[in-house]
Structure formats: C-alpha cells, structure tokens
Amino acid sequence: MATSCLTHLECARCSERVDPGVLQTFCSCGGTWLARYNLEAAARSLNPETFLNRRVGFWSYPEVSPSQSDGASRGLGEGGTPLLPIRALPELELNLFAKDEGINPGGSFKARGMASAVSRAKELGASALALPSAGNAGVAAAQYGAFWNLPVHVALPVETPAPFRDAIQTHGATVYE
Structure with missing residues (x-):
C-alpha cells in the first residue's frame, strides 16, 4: 500500500521548516503551517492507472495526505x-x-x-x-x-x-x- 510523501511543514509567513512528525500549533512568527510533499515520489505511484484502480474518495491518495494511518476505513x-x-x-x-x-x-x-x-x-x-x-x-x-x-x-x-x-x-x- 502507498504511504504519505509528506516531507516537512513550512510556515506560510516566514518559511521556517519543521518535522511533520511532531505535533505543532502555530509557527513562532504566528504563521500557519503548510504541508509539503516529495511530489516526485508521489508521481511514481500516482498515474492514470492509479486513478482508475482506486476507489473515489478523500482517503484514496495517501501519497498526498499528511495522515500516516489507513484513513480509508476511518x-x-x-x-x-x-x-x-x-x-x-x-x-x-x-x-x-x-x-x-x-x-x-x-x-x-x-x-x-x-x-x-x-x-x-x-x-x-x-x-x-x-x-x-x-x-x-x-x-x-x-x-x-x-x-x-x-x-x-x-x-x-x-x-x-x-x-x-x-x-x-x-x-x-x-x-x-
């Protein structure tokens, strides 16, 4: 099964980067965190065939989800x-x-x-x-x-x-x- 390609969180205001595996609130500058992904890695498993073979829904593309769990059943x-x-x-x-x-x-x-x-x-x-x-x-x-x-x-x-x-x-x- 595919897994998340999440690499880091980046502040929308000051561009600070933090570990996505640590619970965050706001950046010290007051900015919000944006999830950033390794899109090249995601592209290796997301192709036209992927879209035809996975069910429709929010949890069907874990490559571009910050969640590490199987949300499809949750x-x-x-x-x-x-x-x-x-x-x-x-x-x-x-x-x-x-x-x-x-x-x-x-x-x-x-x-x-x-x-x-x-x-x-x-x-x-x-x-x-x-x-x-x-x-x-x-x-x-x-x-x-x-x-x-x-x-x-x-x-x-x-x-x-x-x-x-x-x-x-x-x-x-x-x-x-």
Missing part, C-alpha cells in the same frame, strides 16, 4: 463529491462545472481539511483540539473530534448563527463566545 464519507455541469449560461460556450461540496459531512468543503487535520493530530498524540471558527470549520472539527474521540473547543463570534452553534455542540464540542 472517515465519515468526505470527498468524492460530484462535478455538476452548469448550463445556465449557454451563450458563453463554456464547459463549466460546479463541485457539490454540500454532500460532505457537515455540508461543507471544510470536512476535507478537518478530516486530515484531526486524523493527523490524533496520530501525533493530541489530547484536545481548539480553534476559532465562524461556523463550518467548527462543525467539521466537532464532527471529526467526536469520531476520533478528541475533545474540541471552538471559539465563535457572538453573531454566529444558531444552527452552527447547535451543530457544534451536538457533536460534543465546547463553544466559547
């Missing part, structure tokens, strides 16, 4: 969302498509990032997660925290719509306003 059904043709503007003569991310868990593309982040945090021994959110990221974090048995703490703006707050709390996360 996800909530994220990814594999359809591309839908847009025919509303035929005069433009474009082949235009929209990605329906609403069928992801929580109804948002945020499920993809949180599935990866929470899975990796669990692998690295995190005991809890905390994040600020305006809604969808908090819902996704709460869902994946519940799935991987990690307590989640979400800071929300006071004007956050109640459905987001309710969904976060329904999944067992603690909300701070």
